[in-house]
Amino acid sequence: MAAQQTTAPSSPRNSELTLQNQVGYNNEKSDLEEGTTQPEPPAAPAGSGTPDGGLTAWLVVLGAWCTSFCSFGWINSVGAFQEYYQNDLLKQYSSSTIAWIPSLQIFFIMGMGPIIGKLYDSYGPRWLIFVGSFMHVFGIMMASISTEYYQILLSQGVCSAIGVSAIFQPGKPYPALHMKPANMFSPIDDSWMV
Secondary structure, eight states: OHHHHHSOOOSHHHHHHHHHHSTTOOOSOOHHHHTOOOOOOOOOOTTOSOOOOTHHHHHHHHHHHHHHHHHHHHHHTHHHHHHHIIIIITTTSOHHHHTHHHHHHHHHHHHTHHHHHHHHHHHOHHHHHHHHHHHHHHHHHHHHTOOSHHHHIIIIIIIIHHHHHHHHHHHTTHHHHHSOHHHHTSSOOOGGGO
Protein backbone atom coordinates (compact mmCIF):
# COMPACT_ATOMS: atom_id res chain seq x y z
CA MET A 1 0.00 0.00 0.00
CA ALA A 2 2.75 2.43 0.89
CA ALA A 3 4.45 1.78 -2.44
CA GLN A 4 1.32 2.76 -4.32
CA GLN A 5 1.02 6.05 -2.49
CA THR A 6 4.64 7.14 -2.99
CA THR A 7 5.27 6.03 -6.55
CA ALA A 8 3.65 7.84 -9.39
CA PRO A 9 2.61 5.81 -12.40
CA SER A 10 5.44 5.97 -14.89
CA SER A 11 3.72 4.26 -17.79
CA PRO A 12 0.20 3.68 -19.03
CA ARG A 13 0.47 0.10 -17.77
CA ASN A 14 1.16 1.26 -14.19
CA SER A 15 -1.68 3.77 -14.48
CA GLU A 16 -4.03 0.98 -15.53
CA LEU A 17 -2.96 -1.17 -12.56
CA THR A 18 -3.53 1.71 -10.19
CA LEU A 19 -7.03 2.22 -11.55
CA GLN A 20 -7.78 -1.50 -11.27
CA ASN A 21 -6.96 -1.46 -7.57
CA GLN A 22 -9.51 1.28 -6.90
CA VAL A 23 -12.90 0.22 -5.62
CA GLY A 24 -15.65 0.02 -8.24
CA TYR A 25 -13.36 0.00 -11.28
CA ASN A 26 -14.90 -1.69 -14.30
CA ASN A 27 -12.54 -4.00 -16.22
CA GLU A 28 -14.68 -4.07 -19.32
CA LYS A 29 -13.30 -2.43 -22.42
CA SER A 30 -15.17 0.51 -23.85
CA ASP A 31 -16.54 0.54 -27.37
CA LEU A 32 -13.73 2.88 -28.37
CA GLU A 33 -11.07 0.45 -27.10
CA GLU A 34 -12.67 -2.47 -28.92
CA GLY A 35 -12.93 -0.46 -32.13
CA THR A 36 -16.70 -0.71 -32.38
CA THR A 37 -19.19 2.09 -32.19
CA GLN A 38 -22.76 2.12 -31.09
CA PRO A 39 -25.34 2.68 -33.80
CA GLU A 40 -26.55 6.26 -33.90
CA PRO A 41 -30.26 6.89 -33.52
CA PRO A 42 -32.05 7.55 -36.79
CA ALA A 43 -32.09 11.18 -37.78
CA ALA A 44 -35.41 12.98 -37.57
CA PRO A 45 -36.92 14.02 -40.89
CA ALA A 46 -36.11 17.56 -41.92
CA GLY A 47 -38.59 20.09 -40.62
CA SER A 48 -40.20 17.75 -38.09
CA GLY A 49 -38.26 18.88 -35.04
CA THR A 50 -39.25 21.73 -32.78
CA PRO A 51 -36.90 24.66 -33.41
CA ASP A 52 -35.92 25.54 -29.86
CA GLY A 53 -34.51 28.94 -30.69
CA GLY A 54 -33.52 30.14 -27.22
CA LEU A 55 -34.06 33.90 -27.12
CA THR A 56 -36.12 33.84 -30.31
CA ALA A 57 -38.48 31.26 -28.85
CA TRP A 58 -38.97 33.24 -25.65
CA LEU A 59 -39.59 36.41 -27.66
CA VAL A 60 -42.32 34.50 -29.51
CA VAL A 61 -43.85 33.59 -26.14
CA LEU A 62 -43.67 37.26 -25.12
CA GLY A 63 -45.33 38.31 -28.37
CA ALA A 64 -48.09 35.74 -27.86
CA TRP A 65 -48.61 37.09 -24.36
CA CYS A 66 -48.90 40.61 -25.79
CA THR A 67 -51.58 39.49 -28.26
CA SER A 68 -53.53 37.88 -25.43
CA PHE A 69 -53.04 40.97 -23.29
CA CYS A 70 -54.49 43.32 -25.91
CA SER A 71 -57.40 41.05 -26.83
CA PHE A 72 -58.51 40.15 -23.32
CA GLY A 73 -57.91 43.73 -22.22
CA TRP A 74 -60.33 44.79 -24.93
CA ILE A 75 -62.89 42.24 -23.71
CA ASN A 76 -62.47 43.38 -20.10
CA SER A 77 -63.21 46.98 -21.05
CA VAL A 78 -66.78 46.28 -22.22
CA GLY A 79 -68.22 47.49 -18.92
CA ALA A 80 -66.70 50.93 -19.36
CA PHE A 81 -68.05 51.19 -22.89
CA GLN A 82 -71.48 49.93 -21.83
CA GLU A 83 -71.70 52.54 -19.07
CA TYR A 84 -70.59 55.34 -21.40
CA TYR A 85 -73.09 54.35 -24.07
CA GLN A 86 -75.96 54.10 -21.54
CA ASN A 87 -75.23 57.39 -19.80
CA ASP A 88 -74.08 59.59 -22.68
CA LEU A 89 -74.05 58.49 -26.30
CA LEU A 90 -77.01 56.09 -26.57
CA LYS A 91 -79.36 57.26 -23.78
CA GLN A 92 -82.44 56.48 -25.84
CA TYR A 93 -81.62 52.73 -26.01
CA SER A 94 -82.15 50.16 -23.27
CA SER A 95 -79.21 48.46 -21.60
CA SER A 96 -80.16 45.13 -23.19
CA THR A 97 -80.07 46.69 -26.65
CA ILE A 98 -76.70 48.31 -25.94
CA ALA A 99 -75.43 44.95 -24.64
CA TRP A 100 -75.56 43.62 -28.21
CA ILE A 101 -72.41 45.63 -28.97
CA PRO A 102 -70.12 43.82 -26.48
CA SER A 103 -71.96 40.54 -27.09
CA LEU A 104 -71.15 40.66 -30.79
CA GLN A 105 -67.66 41.83 -29.96
CA ILE A 106 -66.93 38.81 -27.74
CA PHE A 107 -68.64 36.47 -30.20
CA PHE A 108 -66.46 37.60 -33.09
CA ILE A 109 -63.26 37.57 -31.03
CA MET A 110 -63.78 33.97 -29.95
CA GLY A 111 -65.96 32.64 -32.76
CA MET A 112 -63.67 33.57 -35.65
CA GLY A 113 -61.19 30.89 -34.54
CA PRO A 114 -61.83 28.38 -37.36
CA ILE A 115 -61.70 31.04 -40.07
CA ILE A 116 -58.63 32.75 -38.63
CA GLY A 117 -57.05 29.31 -38.11
CA LYS A 118 -57.46 28.46 -41.79
CA LEU A 119 -55.95 31.82 -42.76
CA TYR A 120 -53.13 31.20 -40.27
CA ASP A 121 -52.36 27.85 -41.90
CA SER A 122 -52.37 29.44 -45.36
CA TYR A 123 -50.55 32.72 -44.77
CA GLY A 124 -48.84 32.53 -41.37
CA PRO A 125 -49.21 34.87 -38.40
CA ARG A 126 -47.46 37.98 -39.72
CA TRP A 127 -50.14 39.08 -42.19
CA LEU A 128 -52.96 38.18 -39.84
CA ILE A 129 -51.55 40.31 -37.06
CA PHE A 130 -50.87 43.17 -39.48
CA VAL A 131 -54.38 43.11 -40.99
CA GLY A 132 -55.94 42.51 -37.57
CA SER A 133 -54.13 45.51 -36.11
CA PHE A 134 -55.36 47.67 -38.98
CA MET A 135 -58.96 46.47 -38.60
CA HIS A 136 -58.89 46.92 -34.82
CA VAL A 137 -57.56 50.48 -35.00
CA PHE A 138 -59.91 51.32 -37.89
CA GLY A 139 -62.89 49.99 -35.93
CA ILE A 140 -61.96 52.02 -32.86
CA MET A 141 -61.49 55.15 -34.97
CA MET A 142 -64.86 54.65 -36.61
CA ALA A 143 -66.48 54.07 -33.20
CA SER A 144 -65.01 57.35 -31.99
CA ILE A 145 -66.82 59.32 -34.71
CA SER A 146 -70.03 57.28 -34.59
CA THR A 147 -73.23 58.85 -33.32
CA GLU A 148 -75.80 56.15 -34.14
CA TYR A 149 -76.36 52.73 -32.63
CA TYR A 150 -75.81 50.78 -35.86
CA GLN A 151 -72.53 52.62 -36.50
CA ILE A 152 -71.14 51.63 -33.11
CA LEU A 153 -72.47 48.10 -33.52
CA LEU A 154 -70.66 47.70 -36.85
CA SER A 155 -67.46 49.51 -35.93
CA GLN A 156 -66.84 48.21 -32.42
CA GLY A 157 -68.96 45.07 -32.35
CA VAL A 158 -67.92 43.71 -35.75
CA CYS A 159 -64.93 45.44 -37.40
CA SER A 160 -62.80 45.96 -34.32
CA ALA A 161 -63.70 42.53 -32.94
CA ILE A 162 -62.68 40.73 -36.14
CA GLY A 163 -59.41 42.65 -36.00
CA VAL A 164 -58.81 41.61 -32.39
CA SER A 165 -59.58 38.01 -33.34
CA ALA A 166 -56.99 38.18 -36.13
CA ILE A 167 -54.47 39.41 -33.55
CA PHE A 168 -55.41 36.97 -30.79
CA GLN A 169 -55.92 33.69 -32.64
CA PRO A 170 -52.39 33.38 -34.17
CA GLY A 171 -50.86 33.99 -30.76
CA LYS A 172 -52.30 30.78 -29.33
CA PRO A 173 -50.51 28.06 -31.35
CA TYR A 174 -47.38 29.96 -32.41
CA PRO A 175 -45.31 29.48 -29.19
CA ALA A 176 -45.77 25.71 -29.44
CA LEU A 177 -43.96 25.79 -32.78
CA HIS A 178 -40.90 27.41 -31.20
CA MET A 179 -40.64 25.68 -27.84
CA LYS A 180 -40.11 22.09 -26.87
CA PRO A 181 -42.74 21.14 -24.29
CA ALA A 182 -40.09 20.12 -21.76
CA ASN A 183 -38.46 23.54 -22.02
CA MET A 184 -41.60 25.59 -21.48
CA PHE A 185 -42.10 24.70 -17.83
CA SER A 186 -38.95 22.78 -16.89
CA PRO A 187 -38.50 20.45 -15.14
CA ILE A 188 -41.26 18.23 -16.48
CA ASP A 189 -40.98 14.47 -16.37
CA ASP A 190 -42.59 13.28 -19.58
CA SER A 191 -41.59 9.63 -19.22
CA TRP A 192 -45.21 8.70 -18.47
CA MET A 193 -46.20 9.88 -21.96
CA VAL A 194 -44.43 7.01 -23.74
